[in-house]
Amino acid sequence: MTRLQALLGIALPIVQAPMAGVQGSALAIAVSNAGALGSLPCAMLSGDGLRGELQLMRSQTSLPYNVNFFCHTPAQPDLARDAAWHAALQPYYEAFGMDINAQPAGPGRAPFSAAVADVLEEFRPPVVSFHFGLPEAALLARVKSWGAKVISTATTVDEARWLEAHGADAIIAQGLEAGGHRGMFRTDDLSTQSGTFALLPQVVHAVSLPVIAAGGIADAAGVAAALALGAAGVQVGTAYLLCPEATTSAIHRAALQDESAHHTALTNLFSGRPARGIVNRVMRELGPIGTVVPGFPLATAAIAPLRAHAEKIGSGDFSPLWAGQNVAGCREVSARELTLGLATMATIPRR
């Protein structure tokens, strides 16, 4: 048993990565019931939505689970930047016969707050994880006061040391291979971001907390390799995207099974922060890293209507097709079967 298993009370040293937009409580419940740590992404849930999902978690698993929040400082609106962003998107709006000024704001991503903690406290989730750092000290103390273990993500050794100094109980070392948003919060320089093979052992060496490896881990051999590099557990996201319990769209599922899934890139076009997804039309044409993109999470509002329109006609040209650099683990099997497969750690492939 690793220190992570002991800390969180989980049978398997595996965390299912919280993936906002492509899963809800169903995936988290299935993973927790398989003995790993299921995660509920909460950054895009309203108070009532959060309460409903937590009620489902509580009623359908008696095993530990994780709830995940963002703790970014929301960017302030910048009229010049917005105008440049709108100008970049305008040709697509025109092609779709849509008016960029008539669109409602897209779904937001609010940072963790006292109001959210009020809802959480009713449920006392056993594990709370954060992306983009940690909440302010008083709020973090409140979360820990009800017994929750706290996890956050480091993309550099510096971030890992900061998280240890500021109260995390375990640290995710997020290698550059990982899908979705980079958890970076002490730098915005992408050249500081390392592959898992380089980042993981350096984080293990730098902190005394249990370290969870993330990025590129797709199967039991990957789990074994991460443990060999000193990880106390792994976090796996991409591999779960085809499970029936995930809410991954048909377009996203098709992309994951296409040859194109082998080419991902970091892009800021969908939210304002760099995140890894399958390269699609808008990433090719405006990025993948755009220079006129509003800050996180403001970029979403103007691109979301294009996504919605394109998806209605079966196109993922404007969709965030989040995926890591290793989609080889994606399988259309139950989350339970996938989880137990990751945990075999016996499959040593051909050498």
Next chain:
Amino acid sequence: MTRLQALLGIALPIVQAPMAGVQGSALAIAVSNAGALGSLPCAMLSGDGLRGELQLMRSQTSLPYNVNFFCHTPAQPDLARDAAWHAALQPYYEAFGMDINAQPAGPGRAPFSAAVADVLEEFRPPVVSFHFGLPEAALLARVKSWGAKVISTATTVDEARWLEAHGADAIIAQGLEAGGHRGMFRTDDLSTQSGTFALLPQVVHAVSLPVIAAGGIADAAGVAAALALGAAGVQVGTAYLLCPEATTSAIHRAALQDESAHHTALTNLFSGRPARGIVNRVMRELGPIGTVVPGFPLATAAIAPLRAHAEKIGSGDFSPLWAGQNVAGCREVSARELTLGLATMATIPRR
């Protein structure tokens, strides 16, 4: 014993990465005599230089060794690009009181050729490795005709399949963590480049040849992790840079032991092709990826005099400080001790 050990006749599943500019035969000989595969970087050697080094190899080891060549298509001079590049470097020349037009051409990097094969044939080196693809079929057949095993580097699954189809005997899967030049030859899109954790198992799955993992492997735990992911061996470069047998400059050695070594980036400023090195002044000011840089290897000529001048006054501001993303394995010990340490594969760190 892995398939790589059987193929190459080596006691340990370890290849010392060829590192032009920071090592010669002394490092390769020490590594081969320790039971791994020592590598002699030959891309910057003249015919006589090559012959001299090969005589040393032959006289000082009876064990297998590797000679490494580039097989790029040299870029054609482009006057407009050269002028832009000179304009970018001009302020540095002025600050140093140097005339950019009075400088001799820097050291070149010639691709593998029939003339080189003539020299090699006298020595029949047991292993020949290539960077940037493979030589044309007739030349490759000649190398193989004298019994040499041929290795080349893949940075994508597509490149691995190409190398297998074109006659390689083993393939290096070069993860994004690796120091020095990216071996990419079927794409110049850096977003196609994956971390070792993602690239390695996908290459192992895609080809039937033995696969050598490179990028981020710094110690015995890294070797164990790579083998768990299906590698038949590993290639390690950065960790050898502080060995006394390496010719790493004092400036480079100091940089590797400084906190700054934790921040590397891919840069094309020193040669025209992307290569990973420690971020220094010229990388910060003109790059790391510059847009007016001449093609490989033509960029070197105009920046080399700045490097030479700066190094004379103790500065690495204009030096290629090649290093991978994991310098934790750099130790000032003999290459033999370092090699044997990598091969213990028993050190499982804290979980």
